[in-house]
Structures are given as C-alpha cells and as structure tokens.
Amino acid sequence: MTKVKKFGMYLFLCIVSFISVFPLYWMVSAATNKSAEVISGRLVPGTYFIQNLKNLMANQNIGRALGNSFKYSIILTVVSLVICSLAGYGFEIYHDKAKDVVMSIILLAMMVPFVATMIPLFQMVSKAGWLNTTIGFILPTISTPFLIMMFRQSARSFPHDIMEAARIDGLSELRIFFQMFMPTMKSTYAAAMTITFMNAWNSYLWPKVIMTDATSQTMPMVVANLTEGYVTDYGMLMLAVLICTLPTAIVFFCLQNAFAEGITGAVK
Amino acid sequence: MSKPSKKLTLSKKHNLTGWAFLAPGAILILIMSFIPMIRALLLSFQSGVGAQMKPCGIMNYTRMFKDTVFIQSIKNTFFYLIIQVPVMLIFALILASILNNKDLKFKGLFRTMIFLPCATSLVAYAIIFRSLFANNGLVNLVLVNLGILDQPYSFLTNTTSARIVIIIALLWRWTGYNMVFYLSGLQNIEYSVYEAAKIDGASAVQSFFRITIPLLKPTILLTAIMSTNGTLQLFDESVNLTSGGPANTSITMSHYIYDMSFKYVPNFGYSAAMSFLILILVAILAFLQMKVGDKRD
Numbered sequence: 001m002t003k004v005k006k007f008g009m010y011l012f013l014c015i016v017s018f019i020s021v022f023p024l025y026w027m028v029s030a031a032t033n034k035s036a037e038v039i040s041g042r043l044v045p046g047t048y049f050i051q052n053l054k055n056l057m058a059n060q061n062i063g064r065a066l067g068n069s070f071k072y073s074i075i076l077t078v079v080s081l082v083i084c085s086l087a088g089y090g091f092e093i094y095h096d097k098a099k100d101v102v103m104s105i106i107l108l109a110m111m112v113p114f115v116a117t118m119i120p121l122f123q124m125v126s127k128a129g130w131l132n133t134t135i136g137f138i139l140p141t142i143s144t145p146f147l148i149m150m151f152r153q154s155a156r157s158f159p160h161d162i163m164e165a166a167r168i169d170g171l172s173e174l175r176i177f178f179q180m181f182m183p184t185m186k187s188t189y190a191a192a193m194t195i196t197f198m199n200a201w202n203s204y205l206w207p208k209v210i211m212t213d214a215t216s217q218t219m220p221m222v223v224a225n226l227t228e229g230y231v232t233d234y235g236m237l238m239l240a241v242l243i244c245t246l247p248t249a250i251v252f253f254c255l256q257n258a259f260a261e262g263i264t265g266a267v268k
Numbered sequence: 269m270s271k272p273s274k275k276l277t278l279s280k281k282h283n284l285t286g287w288a289f290l291a292p293g294a295i296l297i298l299i300m301s302f303i304p305m306i307r308a309l310l311l312s313f314q315s316g317v318g319a320q321m322k323p324c325g326i327m328n329y330t331r332m333f334k335d336t337v338f339i340q341s342i343k344n345t346f347f348y349l350i351i352q353v354p355v356m357l358i359f360a361l362i363l364a365s366i367l368n369n370k371d372l373k374f375k376g377l378f379r380t381m382i383f384l385p386c387a388t389s390l391v392a393y394a395i396i397f398r399s400l401f402a403n404n405g406l407v408n409l410v411l412v413n414l415g416i417l418d419q420p421y422s423f424l425t426n427t428t429s430a431r432i433v434i435i436i437a438l439l440w441r442w443t444g445y446n447m448v449f450y451l452s453g454l455q456n457i458e459y460s461v462y463e464a465a466k467i468d469g470a471s472a473v474q475s476f477f478r479i480t481i482p483l484l485k486p487t488i489l490l491t492a493i494m495s496t497n498g499t500l501q502l503f504d505e506s507v508n509l510t511s512g513g514p515a516n517t518s519i520t521m522s523h524y525i526y527d528m529s530f531k532y533v534p535n536f537g538y539s540a541a542m543s544f545l546i547l548i549l550v551a552i553l554a555f556l557q558m559k560v561g562d563k564r565d
Contacts, residue, residue: 012366013367017381023397024384024388026406039409083292087291087292088293090285090290106293109302113522115543117308117543120311202504220390227395232399234399
C-alpha cells in the first residue's frame with residue numbers, strides 16, 4: 001500500500017472515531033458544567049458535577065428510577081437467558097421434523113413489529129392487573145426468536161459423544177443441560193446477556209405504555225421527562241443522560257469480546 | 269425380543285424431553301406474539317372506547333387513507349428507511365473491510381471507538397442529539413463562530429433539517445453495530461483469498477466488490493432485514509429528538525400509533541388497523557429482500 005493511501009485510511013478512521021466518540025465526550029463534560037457554560041460552548045470538564053447531581057435529585061427521583069430499571073432488567077435477563085437457552089438447546093439437540101417446523105414458525109415472530117402486538121398486550125397485562133409490575137414489564141420479551149436462534153446455533157457445536165457418555169453415567173437430561181451445556185457455552189451466554197440486558201434497559205415504548213405510576217417508572221422514562229418544559233438545564237440533563245448510559249456502557253465494556261464472539265457464532 | 273419396543277419408548281422419551289425443553293419458550297412466543305397479532309387483526313375491525321367496542325367493518329382502514337398525519341408518518345418512515353439504511357450499511361461495510369486489514373495498527377482501539385455509540389441508551393442518544401442541534405446547541409455555536417451561519421439555525425423546527433438530524437443520529441448510533449456483524453462475517457473468510465487477489469493484481473476496490481460483498485451476502489441480508497425492521501418501528505428518536513415536530517412532519521408510524529392509543533382519547537381499533545399495516549409492510553419488505561438476496565446467487 002502506498003504511503004498516501006495508508007495516511008488517507010488512518011485519517012478516515014480517525015475522523016470516524018472522533019465523530020463516534022465526541023457526542024459522548026460532550027455528554028460527560030456537560031454533566032460537570034453549569035448550563036450557561038455548556039451553552040457558551042465550554043468543552044473541558046468543570047467543577048459543577050455535585051451541584052448538577054443535587055439539582056437532578058431534587059428534580060426527579062433518580063434513585064428509585066435506577067432501582068426500578070435494574071430490577072426489571074436483571075430479572076428479565078436471567079429469566080430470558082434460561083428460557084431461551086433451554087428452547088434453543090431443545091430445538092438443536094432433540095431436533096426432528098416437527099421441531100424444525102415449529103422453529104421456522106418461531107422465526108416468523110421475528111418479523112412481527114412490536115407496535116402490532118402492543119395494544120392487545122396492553123389489554124392483556126392490564127386485565128391481569130400487571131400494570132406497573134415487573135412481570136408486566138418482562139412478559140412480552142422473555143422469549144425472543146433471536147435468542148432462541150442464537151442458542152440453537154451454539155448448541156450445534158456441543159459434542160454429542162460427551163452427552164452420550166454423560167447419559168451412560170446416569171446424568172439426567174436436565175443435569176446435562178445445567179452442568180455441561182451451560183458452563184461450556186459461556187461466550188454465548190455472555191453475548192445473550194449483553195443483548196438482553198441492553199435491550200431491557202433501553203426499552204422505552206413498552207414501559208411508557210404500562211408504567212402509568214410515577215413510582216414504577218424506569219430510568220429512560222425519567223430522563224425523557226426532564227426535557228419537558230421551556231428552559232433546559234443542560235448540565236443536569238446531561239448528567240441524567242450519563243447516569244442512564246453508564247450501566248449499559250459498563251456491561252458492554254466488560255462483555256465486548258464475548259459479544260463479538262457470540263455474534264460470530266450466530267452469523268455462521 | 270422386547271428390544272425394538274424398548275428402543276421405541278426410549279426415542280419417544282427422548283423426543284418428549286426435547287419438547288419439554290423448548291415448550292416454555294415456544295408457548296411464550298405463541299402467547300406474546302402470535303395471539304396478540306390475531307387479536308390486533310380482530311380489533312382493527314372494531315371501533316369504540318375501552319370495553320365498548322363495536323364491529324365497524326373496514327371503516328378503520330378507509331379512515332387510515334384519509335388521515336393526513338398518518339400518511340405523513342408513512343412518508344417520513346420511508347424517507348428514513350430509504351436514505352438511512354443503505355447509507356448506513358454501505359458505510360459499515362467500508363469500515364469493516366478497512367478494519368479487517370491485517371497490517372492496520374490500533375485495530376482494536378478503532379473498533380471499540382466506532383462501536384461505542386451502541387453502548388448508549390436510545391433515549392439518551394436522542395437527547396444528546398437534541399441538545400447538540402438545539403438553537404443554543406453546540407452545532408449552531410460552531411457554525412456561527414466559523415461564519416458559515418449568520419445566526420443560529422433552528423434545526424429541529426424546520427421540516428427538512430429535523431428529518432436530517434434524525435437520520436444523522438440514527439447513522440451515529442447504528443453504523444458501528446452493523447460493522448461488528450460484518451467484521452464477524454469477514455473473520456469467516458480466509459484472509460489468504462485477499463492476498464491471492466492482490467497477487468493477481470486486483471485493487472482494493474475490486475476485491476471489495478468481487479470478494480467481500482459476495483461472501484458476506486448472508487450477513488448483509490441479515491443486517492438489511494434487521495435495519496429495515498428497526499427503522500419501520502422507530503419510536504424513541506421521533507419522541508425524544510424532534511417530538512415528531514414541527515407540526516408532525518417528522519413523526520414516525522409507531523409514534524403516531526402510540527399517540528392515538530395512549531396520548532389522545534384512546535382509539536384502539538384504529539390504532540390496531542394502523543399497526544397491522546406496519547406488520548404487512550414489514551412482511552412485504554422482508555420478503556422482497558430475501559427475493560433479491562436469493563437472485564444474486
């Protein structure tokens with residue numbers, strides 16, 4: 001490769017990386033500055049962080065919203081991973097014609113947009129008295145075709161002879177799943193966990209529909225509430241945005257490599 | 269003698285165990301996806317408020333085509349779809365093939381930085397972009413200081429610019445995500461194929477079109493379907509970035525359906541009819557994409 005070309009390539013990557021990172025940097029620096037300073041274009045981190053935090057706490061119940069978001073997202077992730085990996089494993093390890101047909105029907109559900117099922121789901125959840133509850137939040141997305149597909153794909157690489165050996169040793173099917181499949185599929189679980197947790201944390205439309213009570217609102221809902229009104233306190237707003245982003249960012253960073261690996265498996 | 273029959277029961281048991289494993293997941297999808305879909309279809313032929321729903325024939329469907337806001341929301345959604353999805357996918361492909369280069373330094377760092385926007389919550393990034401493009405936001409400040417603009421331009425209250433800001437935000441958030449899919453797909457292609465092409469005198473552009481794109485086709489199809497599906501359901505950005513404004517000219521279909529069902533006097537029948545139209549659109553587009561994807565074989 002010529003030197004000019006190489007330079008052009010690095011320059012291009014640097015520009016793209018800058019554009020990718022800059023809004024996030026701006027968010028962090030704005031969270032530590034006064035609103036007036038943010039408007040005047042100050043880009044260096046300031047010393048107003050504590051005051052922004054105080055303003056934010058006085059304006060919205062951030063602790064409660066964070067607690068709710070963590071509760072809903074963690075419960076959804078755990079339940080969803082167990083149910084979907086069981087299903088993906090079932091489809092692959094015990095597969096026959098009938099199960100393959102069921103699997104292709106399930107994949108069709110991937111095409112169903114959420115708005116198309118939202119109103120009947122809302123009616124169902126409200127009839128059951130599950131508005132403003134964790135179960136109402138998690139029910140529609142516990143089992144997703146995408147995760148089932150991912151686990152089915154990874155179960156393909158689970159060695160059959162080991163299973164046979166375990167069966168001869170008298171291990172029950174369920175124990176083979178929990179004691180042998182789960183530990184060997186760590187990277188798939190990590191990828192599935194990243195995707196599920198991030199989707200759960202980010203979900204906005206469904207909680208907006210069913211969390212009618214202020215006490216059960218999630219973090220993204222509370223952040224969105226802050227933009228209502230005429231004057232925006234940018235320092236406070238960006239601090240809220242930062243707090244809302246941190247959990248997903250942390251999960252993402254810890255599991256980034258596993259995520260890429262898991263996707264590689266799904267794409268194969 | 270009893271051996272064959274015992275084997276049968278064993279395989280039957282095996283078969284049943286399989287069903288038991290997949291039952292919870294499959295039943296949940298049936299109850300949470302397929303049954304609501306059918307109920308939405310039934311609901312779309314009814315009108316009324318709350319529990320007092322009456323059959324109304326195809327009235328909801330005829331109303332839809334006279335509803336200027338709904339037609340606007342379809343146009344907007346397709347505007348986002350037609351511009352954003354191809355631009356994003358091409359851009360992601362280019363970035364992925366650059367990052368796949370073996371000689372590149374700081375590969376991991378570039379990948380992480382470009383993928384970073386995916387770590388933000390949807391509401392969060394919508395609000396970041398809303399603030400950056402506000403009248404007193406940073407973009408205006410920079411443009412005015414550089415002398416490109418005389419006075420701040422109201423990006424979010426002008427129709428065209430509001431739509432473009434949504435597209436820019438979407439590109440920012442999702443390009444890296446799609447890039448990771450392509451990078452994973454590229455790992456399945458032997459790097460020696462590229463080296464052989466180079467020895468045979470193929471330029472980088474040629475190997476991009478002749479090797480990368482054909483071999484990545486299944487991944488491209490997957491990302492195209494996922495992005496189309498996602499764009500047709502846009503909600504968070506429309507609500508939090510532009511509030512659908514000015515005067516509903518940047519509103520998306522999902523946003524309008526939400527407003528119709530939960531913000532104004534609830535009209536579930538009409539909303540169900542509109543949501544069913546989205547379902548049909550998603551199905552048609554996915555079908556078309558799969559057809560196009562098959563043809564190039």
